Each structure stands twice: as C-alpha cells, then as structure tokens.
Amino acid sequence: MSFKNIFCQDRIVNLFQKAIVHDHLAHAYIFAGQEGIGKTLFSKELAKTIFCQHARADACDTCSHCQRITNDNFPDLFFVLPEKNSRTIKIEQLRHLQDVLHVKPLESKYKIAIIQSADKMNEESSNCLLKTLEEPPSHAIIILIVTSLESVRETVRSRCQIIRFFPLSMIVVKDILVNSFHLDEKQAEQLACISNGSIERAALLSSTHALDKKNWLVDRILTLGMNDNLTFSKELLDKWNIQDLEILEEKRSQVKELILSFLLYYRDLLICKIQSGMPVYHTNWRNTLTSKCQVLSEEVLFRIIQVIKTSLEQLDHNANIALLLENMITKILRLQFGDRTV
CATH class of the missing domain: 1.20.272 (Zinc Finger, Delta Prime; domain 3)
Structure with a gap:
C-alpha cells in the first residue's frame, strides 16, 4: 500500500509529497478529523514514504524499510495510544516517548512518533508532551491524531501544523464495502449512507x-x-x-x-x-x-x-x-x- 491507496485526501497527499521532496517537513503535526477516515493509515504511509530507501515522493512498498513498517517492526517509528481499558494517555507513556525521541535514530535521519487518540491526553500528559514540542530533537517528527481539536490544549495546538482530514465520499465507502468486505450493493449503499464518510464505522456496523x-x-x-x-x-x-x-x-x-x-x-x-x-x-x-x-x-x-x-x-x-x-x-x-x- 502507498499514497495511491489513500482515498479522498488528495490535497493532503500533495502537500506532504512536496514537503518530502523539498525537505520541508515540520517537527509536529496534528491530524484532525472524525474517526475511521484514514488518519492513522495516512500517518503510517507517510512514515513509510519518509523512511523508504528509494528516496522519492511515495513509498516503494518493496524495500526493507517499507516492509518492516508494514509489519510494525521498524526501530525509528513509534506508536502511542491509550492502554487497554483506559480512556486517557498516561504521563508515563509520554515520559517514555521523551526518552525514546532523545536517542538518535538507528536507521534513518528521523524518528517518527504517532500519538493516536491524542485528544485523550490528560493535563499531566499534555504538559509532558508540551516540553518535547517546545524543544524537539532535530531528528523528531511527532504526529498527533485527534477527532476534536477543541480537546487539545491551545499551547499544544500552537506548536503543531494542523492538517484537517475530510470524510470519505459515499461512493468511495460503498465501493470499499463491496470490493474489500464483499457486501452486496444494497447493503453497502445503506451502510455508506449512515457511516458519515467513515469506512471504519461502516465496517463496524456491518459486523x-x-x-x-x-x-x-x-x-x-x-x-x-x-x-x-x-x-x-x-x-x-x-x-x-x-x-x-x-x-x-x-x-x-x-x-x-x-x-x-x-x-x-x-x-x-x-x-x-x-x-x-x-x-x-x-x-x-x-x-x-x-x-x-x-x-x-x-x-x-x-x-x-x-x-x-x-x-x-x-x-x-x-x-x-x-x-x-x-x-x-x-x-x-x-x-x-x-x-x-x-
């Protein structure tokens, strides 16, 4: 998979392809938008493109780096998300991330941290992250994935470049349900209608x-x-x-x-x-x-x-x-x- 498999986000794909080609990547981003529209998938494909051994504007999907990222086994890519049965990201998780980011990359010029459900950070966690955002290591790229910008503290938002993701079109959701989930046309159309542009929600409703x-x-x-x-x-x-x-x-x-x-x-x-x-x-x-x-x-x-x-x-x-x-x-x-x- 690569950027060509990211649906309905052409503006964002083009933005990052230019940033990668011209080496103008920011140290911190917030990916904002409703659940299930591809923010996490895009962040992983972005990391793959940045780390790809064949330097270009899209991942090759064949080199060692791309394959290991696909298998969640690349040492310079880190994910942070709420622990099971927890509604918040704990300060201990952010402290560990601080320690990780301050160590130089092992196989690339960057270390990338993707914080899922970053709008679930409590005040302590937000303060801990803020310290990293104020003085980020030169090799660090931090991506915060949120459904609501209002839940993110202004001091954190002001230090990140905000990227807004939009819901998928009904046609795209329907096609994915038919082609990837093998639903019949009528059921796929009904689910696409109530999914609000979220393939994740459509799949959940189906199951x-x-x-x-x-x-x-x-x-x-x-x-x-x-x-x-x-x-x-x-x-x-x-x-x-x-x-x-x-x-x-x-x-x-x-x-x-x-x-x-x-x-x-x-x-x-x-x-x-x-x-x-x-x-x-x-x-x-x-x-x-x-x-x-x-x-x-x-x-x-x-x-x-x-x-x-x-x-x-x-x-x-x-x-x-x-x-x-x-x-x-x-x-x-x-x-x-x-x-x-x-």
Missing part, C-alpha cells in the same frame, strides 16, 4: 448487524407510548447486547451507535416535516414518517434532536449508561407526547 437493529428500532419507536420509557430502556440494553460486554469502552461504543440511530430517525422526521428535499435514510418508512411528523412541530423535533446530542456529549463524560438511556428516552417521549416542561 454487528446494525441494519437489522436500526430497522427494529424504528418499528419499536413507532409503537411507543408516553409511559414506555423504562420498558423501552431495558429492551434497548438487551437488543444491543450492552450488558453482555465486559469492557467499558466497548459498551460506550455500542451505546454511541444506538444514540446515533435515534438521531438518524428524528433527523429523518425533521426532513419530512420541513420538506427540504434532502434524502432520508429510512426510505421504507417514508410514508409513515411523513404522517408521523404532522403531529410534531419543528420546535419539538429540534428539541428532541438537542436532547439526543446532549446525551452523546454526556456519554463522553463518563455518564452511567443505563441511566443515560433512561433519561434520554424519558425526555424524548415527554416532548413527543406534549410535555413542554422538558
């Missing part, structure tokens, strides 16, 4: 039978009554197998996908309400959605969507999962059935 669950969810929402909040909350935990998962981060990932399914449904209701002409995902329920939205005002739909978005934010701040779902559903049903005090 967890998410389409079947989303269909079940719509059918169930359409039958809900005002006082079904507790029953429905328990059904969701069972249907998404959330209680069976032992690792907390896996639970949060499943709950996030569940909440996004709610968001998708009420987004479709709003589109039908305002008759914007935008496509809806739940095409099989188009007539039902059109009828359902007649009894809900735009204001109510906007407020429900805000409740769902707030729940997503709370999920990222260690909220109790069962209580979070119960509260979200209670507020949604109250709004939907006319309680304006929510």
Whole structure:
C-alpha cells in the first residue's frame, strides 16, 4: 500500500509529497478529523514514504524499510495510544516517548512518533508532551491524531501544523464495502449512507448487524407510548447486547451507535416535516414518517434532536449508561407526547 491507496485526501497527499521532496517537513503535526477516515493509515504511509530507501515522493512498498513498517517492526517509528481499558494517555507513556525521541535514530535521519487518540491526553500528559514540542530533537517528527481539536490544549495546538482530514465520499465507502468486505450493493449503499464518510464505522456496523437493529428500532419507536420509557430502556440494553460486554469502552461504543440511530430517525422526521428535499435514510418508512411528523412541530423535533446530542456529549463524560438511556428516552417521549416542561 502507498499514497495511491489513500482515498479522498488528495490535497493532503500533495502537500506532504512536496514537503518530502523539498525537505520541508515540520517537527509536529496534528491530524484532525472524525474517526475511521484514514488518519492513522495516512500517518503510517507517510512514515513509510519518509523512511523508504528509494528516496522519492511515495513509498516503494518493496524495500526493507517499507516492509518492516508494514509489519510494525521498524526501530525509528513509534506508536502511542491509550492502554487497554483506559480512556486517557498516561504521563508515563509520554515520559517514555521523551526518552525514546532523545536517542538518535538507528536507521534513518528521523524518528517518527504517532500519538493516536491524542485528544485523550490528560493535563499531566499534555504538559509532558508540551516540553518535547517546545524543544524537539532535530531528528523528531511527532504526529498527533485527534477527532476534536477543541480537546487539545491551545499551547499544544500552537506548536503543531494542523492538517484537517475530510470524510470519505459515499461512493468511495460503498465501493470499499463491496470490493474489500464483499457486501452486496444494497447493503453497502445503506451502510455508506449512515457511516458519515467513515469506512471504519461502516465496517463496524456491518459486523454487528446494525441494519437489522436500526430497522427494529424504528418499528419499536413507532409503537411507543408516553409511559414506555423504562420498558423501552431495558429492551434497548438487551437488543444491543450492552450488558453482555465486559469492557467499558466497548459498551460506550455500542451505546454511541444506538444514540446515533435515534438521531438518524428524528433527523429523518425533521426532513419530512420541513420538506427540504434532502434524502432520508429510512426510505421504507417514508410514508409513515411523513404522517408521523404532522403531529410534531419543528420546535419539538429540534428539541428532541438537542436532547439526543446532549446525551452523546454526556456519554463522553463518563455518564452511567443505563441511566443515560433512561433519561434520554424519558425526555424524548415527554416532548413527543406534549410535555413542554422538558
């Protein structure tokens, strides 16, 4: 694999190819963009191109350096990421990286450190990294991979060149799902529609039978009554197998996908309400959605969507999962059935 296999990021590829050819690489970069759009893959291909023994603007994929990087076995390339069952990158990991970077490269003119989920550094870790960024070794290139720039301290951001990655197109996601994951055209198209340009998310949705669950969810929402909040909350935990998962981060990932399914449904209701002409995902329920939205005002739909978005934010701040779902559903049903005090 090389830059030619990086999709929908031509601007970024061209930027770095010129920097490599003219030897104008910066000491620190932030790769920012949503999950699953190729930031980590690109950073690895970038390292491969920089370290390639056949100096040029793309990796050859055949030399010893390229092959060892492909196999995660190159001494001048380092990855840092949160440890298993941890939501943060610990200061001990950054201190170790400091020590590593201050030792001269073994086989190249550079040492490259790729910090995945760098927006999960706590204050201590950020301060430790900041010291390295303020006085980086001349041979060091540090790449921070983040989904949110707002989570990165300004003092860190100001010392890095920020590179923004964009979601993949629906056509590209669909083609990858068909050609690489061997899905049928219809399933690939549905997954591409809800993946928000993320092949990682599309693949996850495929492996967890998410389409079947989303269909079940719509059918169930359409039958809900005002006082079904507790029953429905328990059904969701069972249907998404959330209680069976032992690792907390896996639970949060499943709950996030569940909440996004709610968001998708009420987004479709709003589109039908305002008759914007935008496509809806739940095409099989188009007539039902059109009828359902007649009894809900735009204001109510906007407020429900805000409740769902707030729940997503709370999920990222260690909220109790069962209580979070119960509260979200209670507020949604109250709004939907006319309680304006929510």
